[in-house]
Amino acid sequence: MTADTIAEDQKFQADKVAVLSAGHSVQDTYQAFLPAMLPILIEKFSLMKTEAGLLSVFSSFPSLLQPVIGYLADNVGPRYFVILAPGVSAVMMSLLGAAPTYLIAALLLIVAGISSASIHATGPVIAGRLSAQRLGMGMSFWMMGGEIGRALGPLVIVSAVEYLKPQNTPWLAIGGVLTSVFLYFQLRNLNGRAFVHAAAPPWREALKAMRPVLLPVGAILLLRAFAFVSVTTFLPTYLTERGASLMMAGASLSVMQAAGVAGAFLGGSLSDRLGRRPVLITGMVLTAVTLFAFTSLEGWVLFPLLLALGFSLLSVTPIIMAIVQESFPESRALANGVYMAVSFISNSIVAVLIGAIGDLSSLATAYYVSAALALAVLPFILGLPRVKKA
Template sequence: MRTAVEHPPRAPQRPGGFDSRTLWAATFAHFLNDFYVAFLAPLLPLVVARFDLSLALAGFLATVLTTSAAMSQPLFGAIADRLRRRIFVVTGPAVTVAAMALMGLAPTYVVLVLLLLLAGTGTSSFHPQGASTAGEASGRRKGAGLSLFVAGGELGYALGPLVIALVVASRGFEATWIVGMPGLVAAILLWRWIPPRRDPPARPAGRSLRTDLSSALRPLAVLWFIVVLRSIVISAYQTFLPLLLSERGGSIVAGGAAVFLFGGIGAVGGVSGGTLSDRIGRRRMMALSLLLSTPLLFAFVRTHGPWAYVFLGAGGIAVYLSAAVTIVMAQELMPHRASVASSIVMGLAWGTAGLSLTGVGALADVIGLEQTLTWVLLLSVVALGAVFFLPATPRSRSTPPSQGSRSPGGVTAPP
């Protein structure tokens, strides 16, 4: 007899090991987590006014959230790779939702910092295991599967600012807790939607985390460097877009809409880029993303009026073309350590980039936001040059087992 808490049977997997039910559940968990963690950017103008902050102190809040959400990801990733239960995929979003929903009730700047630190920790625990869960559910179609997972996060990160801006505009800054209630309900439902047990890929005898890292160190370091530079650009735009729009006379809702245009429309690029990389190769897709996004974002900063929003949306699509690709490449470099590999390019790289936000804010205090967001695009040019130091990848990862080298865990090995 079934009990009320028993998980429903898993849907049959399609050929190639593609588990759509688990993939969609992991994607929703990513959407939920990033929907709430994105509340900070559109609320920054209100936070600055409430606590009388400089742009440097406002940037420090983003640094706290970003680094706490990222720097401990390798630790959570190493733990997740050893676990046979997907506990972090469920508990991480719940912690993030609760902490971010309490932002409007923070009485002091210090309390707000502590809430952001807690939200960052929830996010940090979720992402490595969430990405490895999506990768395991994708079978050999990793580009397509992880692009869906990444797009879920991007869509959540884009919709969150828009929703919280609309609620706060009508109900006041203290109303953030209202938006948190449906999120907590959804986090509870994840206990039923996410299959609790996993079967970690079998590792060759004698392989430790150190040996796995050593064998992939050079390409993984180059990949990390590229993601750091790309993440500084993305973080700077996501964090300071509402403030830039405020300087141009826009409302808090306009700021939230701008973040949605950049990230929400950018989710289209996330889905397209991951899927296309299965056909044309990971490295080519990364180069294309950087080559297109830089002039489009430059045009946004230098343009006012309706065309600025067109360039912003197009720039978001272009920059996110490579979002899933970098995670896929990391997992292919370390197929037996998917959570650790994901944490390096999702967490450690983002955390390193997050350390720059205080500096970006301080520079904006001196030369202005428009000039700062223009100069930061030079990092994309450096990243484009670094792409050519990555190993080439085949055009498709979906070859049958007899045509491709397969690891014991069923993941096609990198070249």
Template structure:
């Protein structure tokens, strides 16, 4: 197997998600520049996630009917262009438009990206998804620190650098995809030929996928809201500087670069459902502790545990979704890889409104019931059957 193809798609994932991750890091700048409330800041996150949340399952469904892997290149291009435009606009409504289009880019990229990795994975789907997820974690880690360095030191117009690099990479992707797809087809035919037993008929298990969706909802709400408000929490609740807030966000995502891969390996060895349960048992107490943190010494360990838990469960959730909906892998990918990263943003404006009224620390307590429900539901998930 040409593992380099998986690494190539992983790098594309990093570029795409680095564009997606800059908005929370720049929220303090936008709040200062435009005099935004935290509710308005939350609406920027909502704009980035709402249309994306609706589009990703739809595009995944279309992908199952009419596969078009070159949409991966289009997703990177849209994300990069929207990111650069954020540094050039001069009004809050224009920022809302740019945030929305960045979300569309994410919606276009993730279903096809996860689907082609599944086809390239062979029998090591957990490991392959862990590798692919490293790209997303890396992008979310490096995006805020680069965006903050550019916007706070050079000026917002410097974000055009994201557009230039994204444009170049999307062209490379466009011309590489036919070769990658041909290799994926060859690999699947080879695995089927080597299998002594007939390949099992593909079916969709909507019952267990429905349970998994509740887990995804709980994870996404907690992850996206923390992602949106970590820099502001550092500044307002812990008395840190904007640069320290951006650094905290980078640390939050850097944690996942390594543990995401470990989560994939654990899923292959012990089962993806069991790995998801372990991750949520770590996540729940951290979600309770974080809002009550009164110093960085208290906030960092709680944030670290949330980052580890999210990363450990990331690729196992994708493997479970693609296994439960074996006939509709594109749709499952749109939910597990795409929607799971965006749907939580729908709650961000509510948390922002509560934060304006009662303080951010109190508002973050809203996340705890979501996490508790997710942890309970996870124990009803079953391990998938082996494909070969």
């Protein structure tokens, strides 16, 4: 089996893409423990919100390695990066509740971050190759798995804390370890070398060619990160400060992420039919409007607004991933690794900034700023080079 046999004119291989999506779902279930755990960690270690935001940085900092991981995957194959990640992440994140010090918690998050970087740099590449001409659909499948995981994660960890107590959460790691075993048996016959492109250029040359696309994409990711981090990282903290219980705050995050499942699935699929730019612009405008309304209003209307916010906010991710991959078919893993690194680094920087705004003013102020910046991405979307799909 060679790269030529996994050509772009293959049929969409739904069974294999679904297996990858399931692995992504379990991986992100564990990675989603942190936001729901923040109120507990803030109280346990007497943290300021800025220090709490730094915990997200420790988790995301290893994303700097994603271009390296992507380059390796382009040359040696991506299979084992995907297989090992859920088990490693599960062990690290399940130990978070029992961490005795802030330093230990930070170290656990760094190792989990390396594991997360590995699967996020390589998993979308395998899914994209197996999706043929329906790249947007493939990225939607991949993102849908992640969003399901991020929806389940807060519920899993707050339930475990409630009924098992934080010191017993390490038992949760069993699910992730079993998932890695499952992925090994499902993917062991997948020829990793088939995903190695024979014409992959040297990394310096490849990065230079990516600049016209990745510069506007980087600006979009940085500005969008304010809305993304405000909601996905600080929503439980924001709601508990407004009087909600930890269980209700964690459930609200899961509701938002559940709506994001539908957004992630439809966003990429619609962009295959309607075009990347129109769907991307619509998603960002809806994000700005719903985030502003969610921060301004009270009462029952917050529930539908939370659904709309999750749908619109997460609908844009598979579209950007499809743009990056179809722009660089000979260096998909490297391009995806650079994209993911920029995304995670942007989220890390913004997590600290959102925490600082929350300390100096309030999280509500941070939400208003984030809504305004969501609209600032529009010129950069319009500035994206047009790419002919293969």
